[in-house]
Structures are given as structure tokens and as C-alpha cells.
Amino acid sequence: MVRIMPVDGPSDGEIRKILTKYRKIALVGASPKPERDSNQVMRYLLEKGYEVYPVNPHYDKILGKKCYPSVLDIPDDIEIVDLFVRPEFTMDYVEQAIEKGAKVVWFQFGTFSEEAFRKAREVGLIAVAHRCIKREHERLIG
Ligand code: COA
Secondary structure (H helix, E strand, O other), X not given: OOOOOOOOOOOHHHHHHHHHHOOEEEEEOOOOOOOOHHHHHHHHHHXXXXXXXXXXXOOOEEOOEEOEOOHHHOOOOOOEEEEOOOHHHHHHHHHHHHHHOOXXXXXXXXXXXXXXXXXXXXXXXXXXXXXXXXXXXXXXXX
């Protein structure tokens, strides 16, 4: 029997609510390289007025913002943890999201890990997968 992962939802209404209510985003796997999707998405979110905190241990600054080695190093509350790292790295960041008190973990395309996704949902976080935060913002809010 084929097992279907519960990656359904949130609904469009819930996504709209997430993107309206929550403004502080840790963007994990951020990159200064303009060809990286993470860079384009970070630029878009900044243009739309979100507080974006890049997370990548390899850099000090990205798009003019201080870059942090982990979510736990960010000296502010975080509401959304947006993942741009390979699936094998996502569990660490889900654990950091939980410890940080984030509300949402967002798995961008190509980052999905069933284990990490389940962990986020089990502890009551909103977990979004197989969607792009920029595309959803363009589609639902603009
Ligand atoms: N923690 C933080 N950052 C990390 C990391 C970790 N554990 N491991 C790697 N990184 C960083 C790297 O430094 C790299 O940035 P750099 O090139 O500036 O050094 C970046 O994450 C990606 O590294 P890599 O693992 O080599 O990526 P990849 O080429 O294998 O691609 C994804 C994997 C997940 C980044 C890629 O599939 C992707 O961008 N997915 C999202 C797609 C998407 O949703 N696009 C938006 C469409 S609107």
C-alpha cells in the first residue's frame, strides 16, 4: 500500500494568515550568490518588509544583514524558519526552531525530510512543505 505523507495543508487561507501575522523569518542556508534561489527569496522578503535573519555558518553578512551561524544565535524572536538546506540538515534546524519558539517551519522545494517534517508537526509547529514562500506571497498577497 502506498503511504501518503501528511504534507497537505495549510490551506490558502492559513498560508495568507501566516504571511500576514508573522514577520520575523530565519532564512536557513542563505547565500550571497545572486544565482541561488535563497538569495532571490531573501531579497523579495526584505522588499516586502519582513525582518529576515540569514543563517549560514559560512558568512558574516548577506544582503546587508548580519548572518548567524544558527537560529539560536539570532538575538530576536523568530516566527518562521524557512529552510534552504539539503534534507539531511533539516532536523538540526527543526530542533533549533522548536528551541527558539518559532511558530512555522517552511520546507522549500528540495529540502523535504519526512522525519524533520513529522518532528515539527508533532510538537505543534505549523509545517509547510513543497511550496515556496515567495511564490505563495506573490500568489496570495502580492
Ligand atoms: N547550514 C546552513 N547553510 C548551509 C548548510 C548548513 N548546514 N549547508 C550548506 N549551507 C549553505 C551553503 O553555504 C550554500 O550556500 P553557498 O553556495 O553560498 O555556499 C547553500 O546552503 C546551499 O548549499 P548546497 O547544499 O550546496 O545546495 P544545493 O546546490 O545542493 O541545493 C538547496 C540544495 C536546498 C539549497 C536547493 O535545492 C534549493 O535552493 N532549494 C530551494 C528551491 C526553492 O524553493 N526555490 C524557490 C522557488 S520560488
